[in-house]
Amino acid sequence: MEKLIIEACPPLKGSVTISGAKNAALPILMTSILADSTCTFDNVPELRDIRTTLALLSELGAHAIRLDAQSVEIDPRQINNFNASYELVKTMRASILVLGPLLAKFGQASVSLPGGCAIGARPVDLHLQGLEQMGAIIDVDAGYIQAKVNGRLQGAHIFMDVVSVGATENLMMAACLAEGETILENAAREPEIVDLANCLNAMGAKVEHAGTDKIVIQGVKALNGCRYKVLPDRIETGTFLIAAAVTGGKIRCENAAPETLKVVLDKLIKAGAKLDIGEDWIELDMTDRTLTSVDIQTAPHPGFPTDMQAQFVALNCLAVGTGVVTENIFENRFMHVPELQRMGAEISLQGNSAVCDGVSKLKGAQVMATDLRASASLVIAGLVAQGQTKVDRIYHLDRGYEHIEKKLNGLGANIKRINE
Numbered sequence: 001m002e003k004l005i006i007e008a009c010p011p012l013k014g015s016v017t018i019s020g021a022k023n024a025a026l027p028i029l030m031t032s033i034l035a036d037s038t039c040t041f042d043n044v045p046e047l048r049d050i051r052t053t054l055a056l057l058s059e060l061g062a063h064a065i066r067l068d069a070q071s072v073e074i075d076p077r078q079i080n081n082f083n084a085s086y087e088l089v090k091t092m093r094a095s096i097l098v099l100g101p102l103l104a105k106f107g108q109a110s111v112s113l114p115g116g117c118a119i120g121a122r123p124v125d126l127h128l129q130g131l132e133q134m135g136a137i138i139d140v141d142a143g144y145i146q147a148k149v150n151g152r153l154q155g156a157h158i159f160m161d162v163v164s165v166g167a168t169e170n171l172m173m174a175a176c177l178a179e180g181e182t183i184l185e186n187a188a189r190e191p192e193i194v195d196l197a198n199c200l201n202a203m204g205a206k207v208e209h210a211g212t213d214k215i216v217i218q219g220v221k222a223l224n225g226c227r228y229k230v231l232p233d234r235i236e237t238g239t240f241l242i243a244a245a246v247t248g249g250k251i252r253c254e255n256a257a258p259e260t261l262k263v264v265l266d267k268l269i270k271a272g273a274k275l276d277i278g279e280d281w282i283e284l285d286m287t288d289r290t291l292t293s294v295d296i297q298t299a300p301h302p303g304f305p306t307d308m309q310a311q312f313v314a315l316n317c318l319a320v321g322t323g324v325v326t327e328n329i330f331e332n333r334f335m336h337v338p339e340l341q342r343m344g345a346e347i348s349l350q351g352n353s354a355v356c357d358g359v360s361k362l363k364g365a366q367v368m369a370t371d372l373r374a375s376a377s378l379v380i381a382g383l384v385a386q387g388q389t390k391v392d393r394i395y396h397l398d399r400g401y402e403h404i405e406k407k408l409n410g411l412g413a414n415i416k417r418i419n420e
């Protein structure tokens, strides 16, 4: 199994190019199911989840290929299988996003239930209830969601009890080919939702007010293929900025979208960093500055993103003072805490909060990645820990970070990937 070996490094310095956003690219790739002709998507990161999505679309019958390091092409015209198998869904929860498009375009879908994962139970009840409100008949049997609709889905007024990114995306895609108007209330407002809406509109859909909590969609009869560029990854950006901050470095993130991570940048300033921000770049300077603990409360956008929580716990481990990080989205997203404790961090878990007293040094250790962002926090800690850190189970990391060790090494880190 592959592992990362990380040695303590000098302050990170230089410039890094941010990749396309995983969480925007995944639903955007799924929009191809709705189209009547070929779609080309640019700024699509080379990640395990993207390969899984291309495999899933291929399994459905689409011709889905990577053209080059940036772009993928999907011709959906041969889709003739409406079944997303457990084998693929179990490796990537976002596979559930084929449900809405398949049902809207072909009137049927069979999708394995994603099941729980390391960070929480993550039910899909809101996806199913919304589709039922649009006229779908859904049966959950033997671990599979069996869904069908007689004729077209019907526009509906849907209120979601919980703010869900995935449910908003699934229902938004389904509504584009439904008959009539759909209103999604208490919708998620993440930048990735806006990116998805922009892509759908480029295909001929009529989606309005994405980015607010009330999205209005007028269904159309057909969508065409399009060429669309995925937005930059705000979570990857934040992760690199924190890596630079904990090492006392100075880096510039190019090809970023600063307006999508305002709340993260605010916390970095509170943590002591000096930031310079341009239209598509962010420069962080931590030279000779004191890293200070910050308090965090995760919340749906525009609140603090849960996907940056673990990285800030790593920052607090090394900062002056006590920082309280509270996780409000997922019930089990502190799996990085025991691993960071093994490296010498002083963290106590109190309910859904991690209370962290900063220490002046961490010590390298053998640690285990348990989920994507937990893995990132261990890599960040490894950059400054004395001695060697060995991170096991890095397939989690490869789901969401493109060439992470190559990019960090380009900034002066010393990370090797080994197979043992």
Ligand SMILES: CC(=O)N[C@H]1[C@@H](OP(=O)(O)OP(=O)(O)OC[C@H]2O[C@@H](n3ccc(=O)[nH]c3=O)[C@H](O)[C@@H]2O)O[C@H](CO)[C@@H](O)[C@@H]1O
Binding pocket: 022, 023, 024, 026, 093, 094, 120, 121, 122, 123, 124, 125, 126, 127, 162, 163, 164, 165, 166, 167, 188, 306, 307, 329, 330, 331
């Ligand atoms: C591929 C992708 O974009 N993943 C992101 C997406 O995940 P994902 O779309 O799975 O997360 P959701 O926004 O749906 O989950 C938010 C909360 O809603 C709950 N819930 C969700 C659906 C549902 O039907 N019922 C229900 O109760 C979840 O258990 C969770 O507590 O948003 C999360 C929250 O920002 C991020 O951490 C993930 O990185």
Ligand SMILES: C=C(OP(=O)(O)O)C(=O)O
Binding pocket: 023, 093, 094, 307, 372, 373, 400
């Ligand atoms: C939790 C994440 O992704 P996913 O929803 O794909 O598990 C993430 O990107 O941090």
